[in-house]
């Protein structure tokens with residue numbers, strides 16, 4: 264850390280999320296600065312580095328992590344590149360904020376978890392940003408207060424305007440539904456034991472071969488049921504909602520549509536175009552929380568066990584998607600490092 268205690272961060276991957284996190288660290292949050300950026304596309308890394316005073320550009324994550332100005336790492340490369348970056352950071356005992364998913368499959372997530380367990384202390388926070396969204400936090404506090412009794416069901420909606428090019432069927436689970444997997448585990452405080460995926464007739468807006476929308480069902484260890492409508496080419500905007508059904512009441516997060524407007528014989532609010540807009544404040548809080556905890560020498564928030572458990576559920580989900588069968592989730596025992 265620099266003499267004033269500011270955290271020097273290397274941001275790995277300078278695409279949509281990485282460049283937004285660079286802007287966030289540079290302009291929005293306190294206690295950190297972007298010391299380096301890394302992208303296998305050197306031109307992109309160079310262009311992003313040029314926008315931040317004193318920022319170095321690299322094409323190799325290991326070289327950036329060896330830079331003396333780097334105290335911590337924010338991983339925003341695509342999921343398949345996360346394992347290598349995490350293992351390199353652990354080898355140097357550097358704190359990490361890793362964008363979701365931790366890794367795209369359970370075996371690689373397990374390798375990452377084993378490496379952190381060998382290190383002997385938690386070093387990574389996983390980018391499940393909904394845990395930092397104000398409405399989701401209110402919902403969590405309400406359920407934890409016990410006012411609604413046991414939570415019996417969650418009804419979730421996850422809609423995107425359109426999928427980016429190259430989006431595949433398994434990504435529906437691994438990249439999108441992974442958020443509901445984390446939200447369900449977090450809100451209910453239970454592991455998911457079984458996954459079922461139903462595939463209605465696809466929308467004509469779905470790119471060739473992609474099953475969209477889908478209905479994903481989770482069953483949990485204490486008998487709760489979670490349904491997720493995931494519709495990634497809905498066309499009209501970005502919508503994420505979660506309604507909890509308790510014994511004594513229901514509550515729904517995700518309806519804040521900004522200004523409520525009456526005009527020309529109609530009433531209504533706005534729908535965010537994408538996650539960058541909808542979850543802007545949550546990303547800000549998430550990165551600030553990571554920086555604050557790291558400067559205190561702590562690791563907080565969703566961690567590697569959460570990333571591993573989510574990857575195991577995703578793996579069952581991808582199998583359930585292909586077979587149409589109710590598919591069990593297999594988890595290794597929870598290591599003591601994560602409260603097991």
Ligand SMILES: NC(=O)c1ccc[n+]([C@@H]2O[C@H](COP(=O)([O-])OP(=O)(O)OC[C@H]3O[C@@H](n4cnc5c(N)ncnc54)[C@H](O)[C@@H]3O)[C@@H](O)[C@H]2O)c1
Nearest residue numbers: 276277278279280281302303304339340341342344362363
């Ligand atoms: N939390 C969220 O809501 C959210 C939203 C979008 C994306 N994400 C996650 O953020 C990550 C990045 O997604 P994105 O949409 O910004 O992708 P992107 O394709 O826009 O950017 C990825 C960047 O990483 C670079 N890259 C690829 N391999 C690399 C490597 N080995 N080392 C360094 N750089 C590498 C690419 O050249 C590209 O510039 C993914 O894990 C994704 O799932 C999270």
Ligand SMILES: O[C@H]1[C@H](O)[C@@H](O)[C@H](O)[C@@H](O)[C@H]1O
Nearest residue numbers: 363423438439440442495538
């Ligand atoms: O990578 C993105 C991101 O995680 C968004 O939050 C989610 O809504 C999208 O479906 C997914 O593709």
